[in-house]
Amino acid sequence: MAINGTTTPIAAARLRRSGMTRKSMFLRRPFFTMALAITFGFALCAIFAPQLAPFDPVAQSIEAMMAPPDSVHLLGTDSYGQDILSRIIHGTRYALLIGLCSVALGAIGGLVLGVAAGLASGKTEWILLRVIDSILALPSLILAVAFIAILGQGVDKVIIAVALSLIGPFARTVRSDVLQVKVQLFVEAAGLMSIPRFTVIRRHILPNVLFPLLVQVTIRISEAILVSSSLSFLGIGVTPPTPDWGLMIAEGRSFVSFAAWMSGMPGLALALLLIALSIVGDAMREEFDPKLRTGR
Amino acid sequence: MTAPLLDVRGLTLHRGTKRILDDVSLTIGRGETVALVGESGAGKSTIAVALMGLIDKGDAVIEGEARFDGIDNLVGLTEKQWGKLRGKRLSMVFQDAGSALNPCYTVGSQLASVLRRNLGLSRKTAQTRAVELLENVGINDAAARMSAYPHQLSGGMQQRVMVAIALACNPDLLFADEPTSALDVTIQAQIIRLILDQTKTRGASCIFVLHDLALASQSCDRIVVLYAGQVMEAGRCDVVLRDPKHPYTRLLKSCVVEIGTQNLDPPEGSVPPYEAMPAGCRFSTRCPRAQARCADERPPLVETQGRALACWNPEWTR
Amino acid sequence: MLAQSAAKIFQTAVVLFIVSVASFSLLKLAPGDPVMLMLGSEFSQESYDSLQRELGLDRPFLVQYLAWLGNFMIGDWGTSFVSRADIFNFVVIEALPVTLTLTFCSIVLAIVVGIPLGVISAIRKDTIWDTVIAVFALTGSAFPSFFLGIVLIWFLAVQFGIFPVMGFVAPWQDFWLGMYHMALPALTLSTYFIGMIVRVTRSSLIDVMDQPFIAAAKARGEPRWRVVWVHGVRNIAMPVVTMIGLQLGGILQGAVLTETVFSLPGIGQMLTDAVLGREYTLVQAGVMLTATLFIVINLLVDLSYPLLDPRLRPR
Numbered sequence: 001m002a003i004n005g006t007t008t009p010i011a012a013a014r015l016r017r018s019g020m021t022r023k024s025m026f027l028r029r030p031f032f033t034m035a036l037a038i039t040f041g042f043a044l045c046a047i048f049a050p051q052l053a054p055f056d057p058v059a060q061s062i063e064a065m066m067a068p069p070d071s072v073h074l075l076g077t078d079s080y081g082q083d084i085l086s087r088i089i090h091g092t093r094y095a096l097l098i099g100l101c102s103v104a105l106g107a108i109g110g111l112v113l114g115v116a117a118g119l120a121s122g123k124t125e126w127i128l129l130r131v132i133d134s135i136l137a138l139p140s141l142i143l144a145v146a147f148i149a150i151l152g153q154g155v156d157k158v159i160i161a162v163a164l165s166l167i168g169p170f171a172r173t174v175r176s177d178v179l180q181v182k183v184q185l186f187v188e189a190a191g192l193m194s195i196p197r198f199t200v201i202r203r204h205i206l207p208n209v210l211f212p213l214l215v216q217v218t219i220r221i222s223e224a225i226l227v228s229s230s231l232s233f234l235g236i237g238v239t240p241p242t243p244d245w246g247l248m249i250a251e252g253r254s255f256v257s258f259a260a261w262m263s264g265m266p267g268l269a270l271a272l273l274l275i276a277l278s279i280v281g282d283a284m285r286e287e288f289d290p291k292l293r294t295g296r
Numbered sequence: 297m298t299a300p301l302l303d304v305r306g307l308t309l310h311r312g313t314k315r316i317l318d319d320v321s322l323t324i325g326r327g328e329t330v331a332l333v334g335e336s337g338a339g340k341s342t343i344a345v346a347l348m349g350l351i352d353k354g355d356a357v358i359e360g361e362a363r364f365d366g367i368d369n370l371v372g373l374t375e376k377q378w379g380k381l382r383g384k385r386l387s388m389v390f391q392d393a394g395s396a397l398n399p400c401y402t403v404g405s406q407l408a409s410v411l412r413r414n415l416g417l418s419r420k421t422a423q424t425r426a427v428e429l430l431e432n433v434g435i436n437d438a439a440a441r442m443s444a445y446p447h448q449l450s451g452g453m454q455q456r457v458m459v460a461i462a463l464a465c466n467p468d469l470l471f472a473d474e475p476t477s478a479l480d481v482t483i484q485a486q487i488i489r490l491i492l493d494q495t496k497t498r499g500a501s502c503i504f505v506l507h508d509l510a511l512a513s514q515s516c517d518r519i520v521v522l523y524a525g526q527v528m529e530a531g532r533c534d535v536v537l538r539d540p541k542h543p544y545t546r547l548l549k550s551c552v553v554e555i556g557t558q559n560l561d562p563p564e565g566s567v568p569p570y571e572a573m574p575a576g577c578r579f580s581t582r583c584p585r586a587q588a589r590c591a592d593e594r595p596p597l598v599e600t601q602g603r604a605l606a607c608w609n610p611e612w613t614r
Numbered sequence: 615m616l617a618q619s620a621a622k623i624f625q626t627a628v629v630l631f632i633v634s635v636a637s638f639s640l641l642k643l644a645p646g647d648p649v650m651l652m653l654g655s656e657f658s659q660e661s662y663d664s665l666q667r668e669l670g671l672d673r674p675f676l677v678q679y680l681a682w683l684g685n686f687m688i689g690d691w692g693t694s695f696v697s698r699a700d701i702f703n704f705v706v707i708e709a710l711p712v713t714l715t716l717t718f719c720s721i722v723l724a725i726v727v728g729i730p731l732g733v734i735s736a737i738r739k740d741t742i743w744d745t746v747i748a749v750f751a752l753t754g755s756a757f758p759s760f761f762l763g764i765v766l767i768w769f770l771a772v773q774f775g776i777f778p779v780m781g782f783v784a785p786w787q788d789f790w791l792g793m794y795h796m797a798l799p800a801l802t803l804s805t806y807f808i809g810m811i812v813r814v815t816r817s818s819l820i821d822v823m824d825q826p827f828i829a830a831a832k833a834r835g836e837p838r839w840r841v842v843w844v845h846g847v848r849n850i851a852m853p854v855v856t857m858i859g860l861q862l863g864g865i866l867q868g869a870v871l872t873e874t875v876f877s878l879p880g881i882g883q884m885l886t887d888a889v890l891g892r893e894y895t896l897v898q899a900g901v902m903l904t905a906t907l908f909i910v911i912n913l914l915v916d917l918s919y920p921l922l923d924p925r926l927r928p929r
Contacts, residue, residue, distance in 0.1 A: 130629050133625070133632075134905070136863070137629060137633055137909050138633070139864060140867065145870075145885055145886075149640070149888075149889045149894060150643050150644050222756065226758055230760060233760050233874070234874055246760075256772065264765070267761035267765070274756045277756075278752060282752070
């Protein structure tokens with residue numbers, strides 16, 4: 001773990017507490033290491049998709065419709081004769097792209113709202129808190145559905161919709177971190193020395209909030225991927241023939257009784273990625289977030 | 297002399313490499329009151345907890361022998377066998393009654409459930425008996441208090457309820473683990489008095505875990521002085537405390553601040569960590585009379601001058 | 615105490631207000647003109663203006679909002695542009711009970727399965743049981759529910775024919791048949807939740823079992839099963855109920871997907887169809903309803919704390 005010059009008192013204390021002196025995290029958590037390797041595997045698939053995929057993911061073929069897995073089409077073909085393995089490999093791109101972009105955008109939105117709510121006081125704070133509450137009152141999928149209704153379908157729209165739906169949870173955690181930092185002496189002192197508010201935020205608040213936010217980002221990637229593939233599954237996210245896992249699962253659904261591989265293969269890929277990501281996220285949370293530590 | 301109610305020999309408790317209790321021996325006769333005293337960390341409470349079979353299993357290993365009225369050895373009983381003893385023949389009053397009572401159930405239901413499970417009373421008789429028991433321990437308006445939750449009672453009241461629960465089934469032996477450390481000084485005496493009276497009328501024996509020598513000398517027949525899991529000196533309170541032979545007992549006694557005393561020097565040094573514990577007498581690192589062999593050779597606990605004493609270089613003269 | 619509850623209720627009302635403004639704005643922000651949508655391709659300026667006036671769409675935003683809110687309160691949610699059906703009837707009377715049945719069954723199933731598993735892994739901490747349950751819990755809560763539904767259909771319905779593939783039978787008409795049809799959807803939806811309950815049960819029970827009153831309960835001769843299940847489990851009610859409230863959003867969104875997989879005519883189905891058919895009033899009704907459900911249930915959770923923990927009751 002590289003700690004560069006931006007290490008802040010809180011972050012450093014967390015690192016110390018989380019046991020820099022003990023065995024490496026990778027040795028202590030074999031499940032985490034495995035999950036991380038799988039995640040990297042998916043990332044490689046996404047980067048080198050054109051090189052890895054044996055077929056064009058959108059090339060249809062009437063001769064090879066709904067072929068079960070064999071030596072040519074390792075994971076079979078779908079109802080348009082498209083090679084499922086190639087579509088899964090290319091689908092990794094969409095899953096990770098949508099996941100990463102929407103989480104990044106959502107984190108920025110949450111950061112702004114959370115810092116504002118954390119620093120505000122009195123009525124403004126109360127109102128901002130209620131705004132966050134109302135965003136949180138809607139599950140991210142329902143929110144994303146509402147935004148899709150306004151925005152329309154497509155990869156870019158899905159990214160925006162999912163990002164907007166993640167602002168609430170991010171804002172909540174950022175706010176609680178801001179509250180912790182705010183009461184610390186160096187921030188109060190800076191305030192007393194009448195250092196401009198924005199400088200205080202940039203110099204003292206942000207660095208202390210960014211590290212926990214980064215942990216949150218890794219935890220929430222799986223949620224973003226789940227929501228985006230759910231949208232595609234519902235048929236209101238990414239449009240065909242984009243090789244998206246959610247879409248592929250939905251397409252295969254009607255053929256489940258005689259061509260189970262059509263849904264099964266992309267479904268397994270999605271499940272594997274989500275499980276790996278949530279193991280990584282859990283480990284991050286347990287290592288770096290003292291508030292959420294479980295009884296282990 | 298008749299056989300003692302509880303006869304503990306060589307009780308040792310390891311937790312990993314740490315030896316929490318080191319070869320502890322003590323006895324208690326029927327109807328007798330014994331005080332376990334020592335600094336915090338001396339293992340007083342651990343002895344009580346171990347003899348109730350409540351040590352967290354984990355990496356703990358208990359050795360030794362504890363003969364209890366017809367049971368050859370308490371050490372190594374199964375959980376099922378313990379279930380037949382606890383609450384019925386062995387019982388315990390905890391340090392902080394506030395956290396030792398389940399916050400989610402009324403005191404009445406906790407008391408009545410002991411009576412019903414352990415004595416097989418019916419729901420109705422258990423209720424009546426519970427009210428009697430609460431009255432016995434000096435709770436006013438006991439019938440109304442039955443439906444109170446623990447947090448609605450004062451600390452002293454909570455401890456009274458604990459005493460009532462612990463003595464509900466007339467146990468032979470009661471462990472009182474610093475029963476007053478969480479209470480106001482004015483209430484401490486009342487609770488100690490209550491425990492003594494209640495055990496006396498039932499003819500039960502009582503092991504008090506205390507860190508207050510004065511309290512021990514006033515309330516108990518015999519005393520066992522512990523240091524870092526080893527027995528230093530044990531015997532009748534009047535004998536041991538009037539004329540302590542062990543340097544540690546002397547040190548403890550000198551710490552009792554009496555009104556008008558000029559001597560307020562705290563004892564020097566502190567208990568060493570378990571890794572640095574000497575193989576012999578554990579007090580040897582702080583002992584003013586330590587000799588060369590004290591740190592390496594464990595002095596045996598021998599009967600001498602009306603007490604049991606474990607010291608190579610005791611203070612025979614005053 | 616009373617003041618606290620009042621403040622809580624006021625906060626909830628404000629949150630509901632914000633959600634209502636937002637979901638009303640959704641209607642306004644949505645692309646496409648409802649007037650044009652209703653009139654079809656051929657219409658004159660006069661008929662456009664008259665319909666706009668009739669629908670009240672020419673009035674200022676605030677007036678429109680207040681009118682909408684008033685109608686919403688009295689259950690007049692408008693009619694669907696496409697099917698011309700009454701939306702309140704369609705959403706609340708027909709779709710909502712289906713979703714609620716599914717959600718309720720899943721929560722019950724998750725509690726019945728999750729708490730025992732959590733208890734076992736807490737009292738068998740750091741054993742193989744604990745690890746197996748942890749792996750199960752993690753897999754369950756990370757596994758995408760819509761895919762799990764398909765797997766269950768393929769396995770239990772298609773391969774073995776134990777359960778019906780899809781379809782909904784109202785349990786208030788035929789309880790057992792309803793439950794039989796609800797089994798696979800509820801199982802699908804609850805796996806996510808089981809994982810959550812297992813974790814929260816495990817971690818809070820481990821904390822509780824370290825409390826002195828547990829040792830005290832053993833010391834007065836309570837058998838082990840009573841120590842765990844009576845003294846221990848009673849004390850984890852609060853964290854478990856809190857978690858259920860917080861995760862309700864998760865379960866509602868799972869319900870949307872599960873309904874689609876099993877073709878259950880609930881809010882989820884309705885919402886998806888509405889988005890595809892560009893029926894913004896329906897989308898908005900669905901959004902309002904989900905938010906209200908979430909907010910009201912969390913209010914109930916907050917207000918239930920004194921029931922769960924006597925220490926929070928007034929002295």
